Amino acid sequence: MNRKIRENFKLYTGMLISGLMLILAVIGLKFTPYDPNEMDVSSRLAGISMAHVMGCDNFGRDIFSRILAGIGTTMTVAVGTVFIGIVLGTVVGALTGYYGGRVDEILMRFNDAVLAFPALLLALVFISVMGPGKYNVMTALGILFAPGYARIIRGEFLRCRNLDYVQSAKLMGAGDMRIMFVHILPNAFQVMLSTIAIGFNNAVLAEAGMSFLGIGVQPPDPSLGLMLSEAQSYLFVRPGYAICTGIAIVLLILGFSMLSEGLENNA
Amino acid sequence: MRYIGKKLITMLVTVLIVTLLVFFAFRVIPGDPAVNMLGIKATPEKVERLREQMGLNRPLIIRYLEWLKDFFFGDMGKSYSYGSSVSDMLKSKIPITVALTLISFLFVIAIAIPLGIHTAKHEDKWYSKVLDVLNQIMMSVPPFFIGMLLTYLFGIILRWFTPGGYVSYRDSFAGFISYLILPSLAIAIPKAAMTNKLLKSSLLKESRLDYVRTAYSRGNSTSEVLYKHVLKNAMIPVITFLGMTLADIVAGSLIVEQVFSIPGIGRLLITSISNRDYPVVQAIITIIACIVILNNFIVDVLYKMIDPRISR
Numbered sequence: 281m282n283r284k285i286r287e288n289f290k291l292y293t294g295m296l297i298s299g300l301m302l303i304l305a306v307i308g309l310k311f312t313p314y315d316p317n318e319m320d321v322s323s324r325l326a327g328i329s330m331a332h333v334m335g336c337d338n339f340g341r342d343i344f345s346r347i348l349a350g351i352g353t354t355m356t357v358a359v360g361t362v363f364i365g366i367v368l369g370t371v372v373g374a375l376t377g378y379y380g381g382r383v384d385e386i387l388m389r390f391n392d393a394v395l396a397f398p399a400l401l402l403a404l405v406f407i408s409v410m411g412p413g414k415y416n417v418m419t420a421l422g423i424l425f426a427p428g429y430a431r432i433i434r435g436e437f438l439r440c441r442n443l444d445y446v447q448s449a450k451l452m453g454a455g456d457m458r459i460m461f462v463h464i465l466p467n468a469f470q471v472m473l474s475t476i477a478i479g480f481n482n483a484v485l486a487e488a489g490m491s492f493l494g495i496g497v498q499p500p501d502p503s504l505g506l507m508l509s510e511a512q513s514y515l516f517v518r519p520g521y522a523i524c525t526g527i528a529i530v531l532l533i534l535g536f537s538m539l540s541e542g543l544e545n546n547a
Numbered sequence: 548m549r550y551i552g553k554k555l556i557t558m559l560v561t562v563l564i565v566t567l568l569v570f571f572a573f574r575v576i577p578g579d580p581a582v583n584m585l586g587i588k589a590t591p592e593k594v595e596r597l598r599e600q601m602g603l604n605r606p607l608i609i610r611y612l613e614w615l616k617d618f619f620f621g622d623m624g625k626s627y628s629y630g631s632s633v634s635d636m637l638k639s640k641i642p643i644t645v646a647l648t649l650i651s652f653l654f655v656i657a658i659a660i661p662l663g664i665h666t667a668k669h670e671d672k673w674y675s676k677v678l679d680v681l682n683q684i685m686m687s688v689p690p691f692f693i694g695m696l697l698t699y700l701f702g703i704i705l706r707w708f709t710p711g712g713y714v715s716y717r718d719s720f721a722g723f724i725s726y727l728i729l730p731s732l733a734i735a736i737p738k739a740a741m742t743n744k745l746l747k748s749s750l751l752k753e754s755r756l757d758y759v760r761t762a763y764s765r766g767n768s769t770s771e772v773l774y775k776h777v778l779k780n781a782m783i784p785v786i787t788f789l790g791m792t793l794a795d796i797v798a799g800s801l802i803v804e805q806v807f808s809i810p811g812i813g814r815l816l817i818t819s820i821s822n823r824d825y826p827v828v829q830a831i832i833t834i835i836a837c838i839v840i841l842n843n844f845i846v847d848v849l850y851k852m853i854d855p856r857i858s859r
Binding site for chain 1: 692698794795802816819820832835836839
């Protein structure tokens with residue numbers, strides 16, 4: 281092992297695992313070996329064979345295809361969640377950090393209140409009001425992740441707003457919006473990287489948990505959490521179903537958490 | 548004292564914000580509760596009378612204050628689907644979830660602290676790298692999956708317990724506690740792994756500081772330095788983390804209750820969400836929120852007591 285890799289073993293392993301899962305997700309969204317929702321009564325709970333590498337579930341659907349598609353769904357939800365969270369968080373964090381004042385004070389109080397809670401709990405409130413489904417999960421989690429991002433962005437803006445390069449941009453006649461989003465934001469983004477990775481991690485965990493409870497992604501959309509809760513009923517006959525699905529979730533989370541730690545060490 | 552007062556005010560403000568959010572969140576839902584109760588065929592006069600009775604005609608802010616007052620005195624309204632009082636429904640379920648949470652928390656402490664000290668002491672042994680990798684993996688396993696693995700191992704292969712054979716604490720307290728051991732472990736393992744990692748890095752960071760060298764030079768033995776000096780300082784970030792963990796454990800227990808079919812408030816919450824039984828959902832969320840806020844307050848105060856340097 282060369283020295284550079286050993287120095288940041290976590291970053292490279294994290295990149296490797298997450299990269300692999302990303303490829304599987306892309307395959308899962310389009311090119312699964314079988315249609316993940318195609319039921320086949322004759323192969324109900326079929327064991328491992330050449331045709332079905334992980335066997336079939338209680339409706340005769342190919343488990344391997346469903347896991348691939350599930351990774352695709354989970355990844356899509358995670359990307360959507362982090363995207364919504366970052367956009368909202370950046371706008372709020374940038375405005376409050378740059379202008380400060382009373383609005384900043386009130387919004388940060390509000391932020392702290394939201395941050396003090398387990399995201400899952402607040403997501404349940406959202407879901408019980410808006411109803412379950414893929415897009416509602418994305419929106420709920422995205423809104424809940426925003427305060428975390430807002431706090432980091434705000435800190436960076438607070439630090440940067442009096443630096444020389446901002447002052448000189450001001451003297452050049454740049455407007456507030458231009459200073460915020462063209463000058464300061466690119467500098468603040470470096471700090472965000474590891475937080476973004478941990479955001480993916482939390483999104484995967486929350487989505488899997490909610491779908492497991494049956495209030496997240498709804499069938500027929502394949503989801504790892506939902507599959508795990510189905511697999512629980514067949515733990516006695518087909519333990520492989522639960523174990524393969526669970527390992528997929530673990531790998532997703534492991535990849536993102538190592539990536540985040542590696543990025544933190546790198547910074 | 549001033550610090551505690553300040554934190555107390557912050558706590559009350561947070562309670563207000565959260566209850567306000569929860570209250571209004573459940574008012575945004577389309578549909579009139581009076582119409583829901585009477586059915587769509589009811590005459591407008593009847594609906595109007597019921598709205599008057601239920602107090603739906605008054606301004607929202609008054610209704611919020613009324614609701615807060617009733618909630619404070621233990622009147623949480625009536626369940627839509629069962630018609631019974633919400634506080635009666637919760638009374639028998641809260642102890643179950645509280646027991647599950649506390650046992651899990653004890654497991655986290657009992658596993659993570661000795662393990663963290665041990666791994667930090669033996670940093671340079673050959674197996675420490677292996678333990679690190681295992682720890683990293685354990686951190687990434689969601690509690691519900693650990694729960695299923697434990698069910699498979701202990702329930703199906705070893706047959707030490709009956710999956711789904713929950714024992715009520717009214718029937719047998721010992722049986723109740725022993726049924727909760729596996730679910731608690733499922734919740735505790737990932738959290739213990741995180742705590743272990745934090746404690747280890749905190750201990751290693753602390754042991755490189757000057758005061759440690761001074762303590763050694765004064766003739767203290769390794770364990771004296773470790774337990775009397777280093778551990779005390781290294782525990783500060785760990786205690787903050789454990790405080791946040793307790794809130795996460797409450798959320799985790801909601802899911803794990805489902806895996807082990809434990810009839811705690813988690814299961815009630817999930818069924819109520821599916822049945823759109825809003826008074827129940829609202830009450831449970833508010834109770835958990837208050838527990839979490841109280842927990843954060845206690846952590847803040849503890850933190851101050853351990854480390855007098857902190858004064859925010």
